[in-house]
Amino acid sequence: MNKLINFFTFKKLDWYVLQQYVGPFIITFLLAWFVLIMQFLWVYIDDLIGKGIDTENLLRFIWYTSSTLIPSALPLAILLSSIMTMGKLGENSELTSAKSSGISLFRFFKSTIIFSMFVSLFAFYYSNYIFTKTKAVALTMLGDIRNLKPTLLIKPKQFYNGIGGMSILIDSKDEKTGTLYGLKIYDHTKGNGNQSILMARSARMIQSDNGKVLIFRMDTGAMYKEVASNSFDDIKYSHYVWKFSNYDKRFDLTQFKLAENFNKNPDEARFSMNISQLNYSIDSLKIQLKSKRLGFDTQFIRQNPVFLLATSAQNAISLNDSLARLNADENARFKVILSNKIRQVKNSLFTHNSDYGYIRSNRQLLQVEWHRKFTLAISCLVLFFVGAPLGAIIKKGGIGLPMFISVILFIIYYMLTKISGEFAQQEKTTPFLGMWFSTIVFLPFGIFLTYKAMNDSQVMNVEGFANWVVEKFSRKHVKSK
Numbered sequence: 001m002n003k004l005i006n007f008f009t010f011k012k013l014d015w016y017v018l019q020q021y022v023g024p025f026i027i028t029f030l031l032a033w034f035v036l037i038m039q040f041l042w043v044y045i046d047d048l049i050g051k052g053i054d055t056e057n058l059l060r061f062i063w064y065t066s067s068t069l070i071p072s073a074l075p076l077a078i079l080l081s082s083i084m085t086m087g088k089l090g091e092n093s094e095l096t097s098a099k100s101s102g103i104s105l106f107r108f109f110k111s112t113i114i115f116s117m118f119v120s121l122f123a124f125y126y127s128n129y130i131f132t133k134t135k136a137v138a139l140t141m142l143g144d145i146r147n148l149k150p151t152l153l154i155k156p157k158q159f160y161n162g163i164g165g166m167s168i169l170i171d172s173k174d175e176k177t178g179t180l181y182g183l184k185i186y187d188h189t190k191g192n193g194n195q196s197i198l199m200a201r202s203a204r205m206i207q208s209d210n211g212k213v214l215i216f217r218m219d220t221g222a223m224y225k226e227v228a229s230n231s232f233d234d235i236k237y238s239h240y241v242w243k244f245s246n247y248d249k250r251f252d253l254t255q256f257k258l259a260e261n262f263n264k265n266p267d268e269a270r271f272s273m274n275i276s277q278l279n280y281s282i283d284s285l286k287i288q289l290k291s292k293r294l295g296f297d298t299q300f301i302r303q304n305p306v307f308l309l310a311t312s313a314q315n316a317i318s319l320n321d322s323l324a325r326l327n328a329d330e331n332a333r334f335k336v337i338l339s340n341k342i343r344q345v346k347n348s349l350f351t352h353n354s355d356y357g358y359i360r361s362n363r364q365l366l367q368v369e370w371h372r373k374f375t376l377a378i379s380c381l382v383l384f385f386v387g388a389p390l391g392a393i394i395k396k397g398g399i400g401l402p403m404f405i406s407v408i409l410f411i412i413y414y415m416l417t418k419i420s421g422e423f424a425q426q427e428k429t430t431p432f433l434g435m436w437f438s439t440i441v442f443l444p445f446g447i448f449l450t451y452k453a454m455n456d457s458q459v460m461n462v463e464g465f466a467n468w469v470v471e472k473f474s475r476k477h478v479k480s481k
Contacts, residue, residue: 013098013103013108014110014111015111017085017089017108017109017110017111017112018111018112018115020085020088020089021081021082021085021111021112021115022115024080024081024084024085025077025078025081025115027081028076028077028080028081028084029073029074029077029081032073032076032077032080033066033069033070033073036069036072036073037062037065037066037069040065040066040069041062044142057141060141061138061141061142064134064137064138064141065138065142067130067131067134067138068131068134068135068138070126070131071123071126071127071131071376072376074119074122074123074376074380075376075379075380075383075410075413076383076406076410078116078119078380078383078384078387079383079384079386079387079406079409079410079413080387080402080403080406080407080410081387082112082116082383082384082386082387082388082390082391083387083388083390083391083394083402083405083406084391084402084403084406085112085388085391086387086388086389086390086391086392087391087392087394087395087396087401087402088391089391089392090391090392090393090394090395090396091395091396095108095392095395104454105389105392105450105453105454106450106454109388112384112388113384116380116381116384117381119380120377120378120380120381121377123376123377123380124373124374124376124377127372127373127376127377128274128275128373129274131271132271132272132273132274133272135271135272136271136272139271139272154168154170154173154180154205155173156170156171156172156173157169157170157171163214163251165187165188165189166185166186166187166188166189166251167185167186167188168183168184168185168186169183169184169186170182170183170184177204178204178205179202179203179204180202180203180204180205181201181202182201183198183199183200183201183202183203183216183218183221184197184198184199185197185198185199185216185249195225195226195347196223196224196225196226197223197224197225198218198221198222198223198249199221199222199223199224200216200218200219200220200221200247201219201220201221202218202219202220203216203217203218203219204216204217205217213250213251214250214251215248215249215250215251216248216249216250216251217246217248218244218246218247218248218249219245219246220244220245221243221244221247222241222242222243222244223241223242223244224241225240225241225242270365270366270368270369271369273366273369275370275373278366278369278370279370281366282363282366282367282370285359285360285362285363285366286363288359289356289359289360289363292352292355292356292359293356360427361427364424364425364427364431365425367431368421368424368425368431368434368435370431371431371432371434371435371436372421372435375417375435375436375438375439378439379413379417379438379439382439382442382443382446383409383410383413383442383446385446385447385449385450386409386442386445386446386449387406387409388450388453389446389449389450389452389453389454390405390449390453392453393449393452393453413438413442416437416438416441417435417437417438420433420434420435420437420438421434421435422434
């Protein structure tokens with residue numbers, strides 16, 4: 001207990017090192033935060049320009065969005081300020097003086113280690129509580145801004161699924177007028193696959209004044225719809241085609257408003273959940289998966305008795321005997337009915353697999369976000385133990401070499417986090433491995449650098465390497481003569 005109290009008790013040396021560290025940390029944090037804000041605005045500039053948004057709402061949106069980027073700027077600030085501060089102290093021989101006085105490197109780092117621990121705790125608290133609220137507001141505002149011109153969301157040659165139960169595909173789009181060409185609307189609301197398709201040569205999207213109705217005003221098109229029949233009476237009309245010159249397709253946005261989709265879409269909603277909410281949602285989806293897996297077999301067979309025909313040789317023989325007693329007309333009708341029923345079975349299998357995969361994918365996304373809240377906080381400590389000893393080794397302050405090294409290291413760390421995170425979201429790896437991979441890689445690197453710094457070892461003798469290159473080049477030049 002006394003050792004713990006002594007560790008958190010600061011002396012003049014600790015306050016001096018902390019004073020040297022806090023200034024660069026604040027500056028590098030603001031710089032990293034600004035770069036992230038510019039990156040976000042560059043990505044979403046098309047959604048903000050030309051929308052007629054008033055200045056107050058635009059600034060409000062930028063503020064909420066900027067606040068969500070604070071946790072991402074902290075690790076880079078920790079890394080850069082650690083290299084700059086320790087490099088400056090090493091360049092001024094203050095580290096050497098401390099070591100000659102019997103002060104270990106770990107003792108010299110004490111105040112900055114405690115500061116980094118508090119930054120890590122703040123990063124976790126921020127991402128678990130403040131980030132979730134500001135992200136929810138930012139996503140809602142982004143949805144409302146996009147909703148001012150819904151045609152911007154629909155891209156040529158890409159399926160748009162922002163309207164519940166519908167998949168929309170277009171061939172091309174006039175960016176100035178917003179006219180859609182080669183429109184196809186696939187209706188999946190009944191869960192039977194592509195049994196209803198609405199096609200039009202061109203269309204325009206119009207939103208009602210109250211924002212509750214979205215209208216597709218279509219010119220020259222047709223609707224194709226299949227009717228799966230199970231009786232002899234209705235077999236004559238297995239599908240129909242309805243052609244039109246002008247048609248208005250209306251969607252009730254009160255059921256699936258674009259802004260509200262962010263709260264319904266787990267890919268976006270997960271950012272608005274804290275740890276306890278994520279745990280509850282993950283457990284709920286786990287129960288849903290178990291229920292679907294256990295209840296599917298009996299339910300599928302009960303609702304699709306034709307499936308039993310393929311499960312027994314005796315059933316197949318009985319079916320052949322029954323077909324032999326039918327006349328040609330009855331046989332043809334029965335085959336059509338059987339074909340329709342098989343199509344229904346196929347659609348049922350497709351719907352079940354899609355639902356099961358959708359729930360499993362959502363659970364994976366929630367687990368990824370659960371791990372992200374911890375890895376973000378831990379990354380601040382890990383990158384400190386990479387940057388501080390590295391600065392002590394290179395013994396260069398300022399924004400030259402330290403800036404270059406820290407940016408390179410952070411890019412490597414960011415790319416590892418991004419790639420492994422994408423693998424986890426795409427279910428190519430587990431959420432734990434996907435979100436902790438960069439930490440697992442950098443933690444041994446930080447331990448190695450700390451060991452080297454404590455023993456006054458060089459990671460790489462740059463001057464010696466340069467002399468070796470010059471010597472090799474000179475020998476080759478002499479031989480060529």
